[in-house]
Amino acid sequence: MVIHPKYRTIGLGAKIIRETLPLAGTSYVEMIAVMAKYNPFAEKAGMRKIAEQQSAESVSDVSKMLTGLGFDLQLLGSERYVKEKLQGLSAAQMEKLKGSLIKNKHPRFKKEFVVSRHQPYGKTSDYIQSIQNAEMPKIVKLIKLVGILSQTKVYLFWKGQ
Numbered sequence: 001m002v003i004h005p006k007y008r009t010i011g012l013g014a015k016i017i018r019e020t021l022p023l024a025g026t027s028y029v030e031m032i033a034v035m036a037k038y039n040p041f042a043e044k045a046g047m048r049k050i051a052e053q054q055s056a057e058s059v060s061d062v063s064k065m066l067t068g069l070g071f072d073l074q075l076l077g078s079e080r081y082v083k084e085k086l087q088g089l090s091a092a093q094m095e096k097l098k099g100s101l102i103k104n105k106h107p108r109f110k111k112e113f114v115v116s117r118h119q120p121y122g123k124t125s126d127y128i129q130s131i132q133n134a135e136m137p138k139i140v141k142l143i144k145l146v147g148i149l150s151q152t153k154v155y156l157f158w159k160g161q
Contacts, residue, residue, distance in 0.1 A: 001013060001016065001017070011041075011044070013039075013041040013042075013045075014041045014042070014044035014045040015045070016045075017041065017042055017045035017046075017047065018044075018045040018046055021045070021046065021047075021158050021160070022160060022161075024160075026160070027159065027160045028157070028158065028159055028160070029047075029157070029158040029160075030155070030156070030157055030158075031047060031155075031156045031157075031158075032153050032154070032155055032156075033153070033154050033156065034151045034152065034153055034154070036049070036154035036156060037052065037152050037153075037154050042154075042156045043156070046158060047156040047157060047158045048156065048157050048158070049154060049155075049156055050155045050156065050157050051154075051155045052152060052153070052154050052155070053152065053153045053154075053155065054152050055149065055150045055151060055152050056106065056149040056150070058104060058106050058149075059104060059106055059146050059149045059150055060150075061100060061103065061104060062100050062101060062104050062146050063146060063150055065096070065097060065100040066097075066143065066146065069085070069089060069093055069096075069097065070085065070088075071085050071143075073147065073150060076143055076144055076146055076147025076150075077144060077147050077148070079140055079144065082140045082143045082144060083136065083140050086136060086139060086140065086143075087136075094139075097139070098131050098132060098134070098139070101131050101139075101142055102127075102128050102131050102132070105124060105127060106145075106149065108145055108149065109127070109142055109145060110124070110127045112130075112138065112141060112142060112145075113126060113127050113130035113131075
Protein backbone atom coordinates (compact mmCIF):
# COMPACT_ATOMS: atom_id res chain seq x y z
CA MET A 1 0.00 0.00 0.00
CA VAL A 2 1.25 3.46 -0.85
CA ILE A 3 -0.34 6.66 0.39
CA HIS A 4 0.27 9.85 -1.56
CA PRO A 5 2.53 12.18 0.48
CA LYS A 6 -0.22 14.82 0.53
CA TYR A 7 -2.45 12.45 2.54
CA ARG A 8 0.11 11.00 4.95
CA THR A 9 0.11 11.59 8.74
CA ILE A 10 -3.68 11.77 8.97
CA GLY A 11 -4.19 8.07 9.74
CA LEU A 12 -5.42 7.09 6.29
CA GLY A 13 -3.09 4.06 5.96
CA ALA A 14 -4.21 2.64 9.31
CA LYS A 15 -7.87 3.29 8.43
CA ILE A 16 -7.60 1.50 5.08
CA ILE A 17 -5.89 -1.51 6.66
CA ARG A 18 -8.29 -1.63 9.65
CA GLU A 19 -11.34 -1.57 7.37
CA THR A 20 -9.90 -3.96 4.79
CA LEU A 21 -8.61 -6.74 7.08
CA PRO A 22 -12.09 -8.11 7.97
CA LEU A 23 -12.95 -8.17 4.25
CA ALA A 24 -9.99 -10.40 3.36
CA GLY A 25 -12.11 -13.53 3.71
CA THR A 26 -9.56 -15.27 5.90
CA SER A 27 -8.94 -15.53 9.63
CA TYR A 28 -5.28 -14.57 9.34
CA VAL A 29 -3.41 -11.94 7.37
CA GLU A 30 0.37 -11.54 7.15
CA MET A 31 2.14 -8.44 5.94
CA ILE A 32 5.74 -7.50 5.30
CA ALA A 33 6.35 -3.77 5.29
CA VAL A 34 9.48 -1.68 4.97
CA MET A 35 7.90 1.57 6.13
CA ALA A 36 6.42 -0.06 9.25
CA LYS A 37 9.84 0.35 10.84
CA TYR A 38 9.41 4.12 10.65
CA ASN A 39 5.65 4.45 10.98
CA PRO A 40 3.55 1.88 12.91
CA PHE A 41 0.48 2.37 10.68
CA ALA A 42 -0.27 -1.37 10.51
CA GLU A 43 -0.01 -1.74 14.28
CA LYS A 44 -2.40 1.19 14.68
CA ALA A 45 -4.78 -0.76 12.43
CA GLY A 46 -4.73 -3.77 14.77
CA MET A 47 -1.90 -5.85 13.34
CA ARG A 48 0.77 -7.23 15.65
CA LYS A 49 4.47 -6.79 14.94
CA ILE A 50 6.04 -10.25 15.03
CA ALA A 51 9.61 -9.62 13.88
CA GLU A 52 11.94 -7.12 12.32
CA GLN A 53 14.42 -8.41 9.78
CA GLN A 54 17.48 -6.21 9.50
CA SER A 55 19.13 -5.57 6.18
CA ALA A 56 21.36 -8.38 4.98
CA GLU A 57 24.81 -7.42 6.25
CA SER A 58 26.36 -9.56 3.54
CA VAL A 59 25.27 -7.15 0.80
CA SER A 60 26.80 -4.07 2.45
CA ASP A 61 30.02 -4.37 0.41
CA VAL A 62 28.02 -4.43 -2.82
CA SER A 63 25.98 -1.45 -1.57
CA LYS A 64 29.19 0.47 -0.84
CA MET A 65 30.50 -0.40 -4.29
CA LEU A 66 27.29 0.87 -5.91
CA THR A 67 27.41 4.08 -3.88
CA GLY A 68 31.01 4.57 -4.99
CA LEU A 69 29.86 4.19 -8.60
CA GLY A 70 27.28 6.94 -8.10
CA PHE A 71 24.16 4.83 -7.51
CA ASP A 72 21.43 6.16 -5.22
CA LEU A 73 20.61 3.13 -3.03
CA GLN A 74 17.02 4.30 -2.58
CA LEU A 75 16.42 4.01 -6.32
CA LEU A 76 17.69 0.45 -6.77
CA GLY A 77 14.13 -0.83 -7.12
CA SER A 78 13.75 1.03 -10.41
CA GLU A 79 14.82 -1.14 -13.33
CA ARG A 80 15.07 1.88 -15.61
CA TYR A 81 17.27 3.79 -13.14
CA VAL A 82 19.61 0.83 -12.60
CA LYS A 83 19.87 0.14 -16.32
CA GLU A 84 20.70 3.79 -17.09
CA LYS A 85 23.36 3.88 -14.37
CA LEU A 86 24.91 0.63 -15.61
CA GLN A 87 25.02 1.91 -19.19
CA GLY A 88 27.02 4.89 -17.94
CA LEU A 89 29.73 2.70 -16.40
CA SER A 90 33.06 2.10 -18.08
CA ALA A 91 34.19 -1.46 -18.83
CA ALA A 92 36.60 -1.26 -15.87
CA GLN A 93 33.82 -0.11 -13.52
CA MET A 94 31.55 -2.92 -14.72
CA GLU A 95 34.30 -5.46 -14.05
CA LYS A 96 34.80 -3.98 -10.58
CA LEU A 97 31.06 -4.30 -9.93
CA LYS A 98 31.00 -7.89 -11.17
CA GLY A 99 33.98 -8.62 -8.90
CA SER A 100 32.03 -7.27 -5.94
CA LEU A 101 29.06 -9.50 -6.80
CA ILE A 102 31.36 -12.51 -7.17
CA LYS A 103 32.95 -11.84 -3.77
CA ASN A 104 29.53 -11.55 -2.13
CA LYS A 105 28.05 -14.93 -3.15
CA HIS A 106 24.78 -14.21 -1.29
CA PRO A 107 22.51 -17.28 -1.64
CA ARG A 108 19.77 -15.15 -3.18
CA PHE A 109 22.21 -13.97 -5.87
CA LYS A 110 23.36 -17.52 -6.55
CA LYS A 111 19.75 -18.64 -6.91
CA GLU A 112 19.45 -16.42 -10.00
CA PHE A 113 21.90 -18.71 -11.83
CA VAL A 114 20.62 -22.13 -10.80
CA VAL A 115 21.47 -24.73 -13.40
CA SER A 116 20.03 -27.78 -11.66
CA ARG A 117 16.89 -28.12 -9.57
CA HIS A 118 18.87 -30.52 -7.36
CA GLN A 119 20.99 -27.60 -6.15
CA PRO A 120 18.51 -24.80 -5.36
CA TYR A 121 21.29 -22.26 -4.75
CA GLY A 122 23.68 -23.55 -7.37
CA LYS A 123 27.41 -24.13 -7.23
CA THR A 124 29.81 -21.31 -6.44
CA SER A 125 31.87 -22.09 -9.53
CA ASP A 126 28.77 -21.80 -11.74
CA TYR A 127 27.85 -18.54 -10.02
CA ILE A 128 31.28 -17.02 -10.63
CA GLN A 129 31.25 -17.99 -14.29
CA SER A 130 27.67 -16.76 -14.71
CA ILE A 131 28.49 -13.35 -13.20
CA GLN A 132 31.54 -13.01 -15.46
CA ASN A 133 29.37 -13.73 -18.52
CA ALA A 134 26.22 -11.94 -17.31
CA GLU A 135 24.39 -9.64 -19.69
CA MET A 136 22.81 -6.33 -18.66
CA PRO A 137 19.33 -7.70 -17.70
CA LYS A 138 20.83 -10.16 -15.22
CA ILE A 139 23.10 -7.54 -13.62
CA VAL A 140 20.09 -5.20 -13.33
CA LYS A 141 18.15 -7.94 -11.54
CA LEU A 142 21.02 -8.59 -9.12
CA ILE A 143 21.32 -4.91 -8.30
CA LYS A 144 17.59 -4.70 -7.66
CA LEU A 145 18.07 -7.63 -5.26
CA VAL A 146 20.75 -5.60 -3.45
CA GLY A 147 18.09 -2.94 -2.92
CA ILE A 148 15.63 -5.46 -1.53
CA LEU A 149 18.16 -7.18 0.72
CA SER A 150 19.38 -3.82 2.03
CA GLN A 151 15.98 -2.90 3.45
CA THR A 152 14.87 -3.56 7.01
CA LYS A 153 11.52 -5.34 6.86
CA VAL A 154 8.84 -5.67 9.52
CA TYR A 155 6.67 -8.80 9.64
CA LEU A 156 3.15 -8.18 10.90
CA PHE A 157 0.26 -10.51 11.66
CA TRP A 158 -3.50 -10.10 12.13
CA LYS A 159 -5.94 -12.62 13.53
CA GLY A 160 -9.59 -12.01 12.77
CA GLN A 161 -12.40 -12.40 15.27
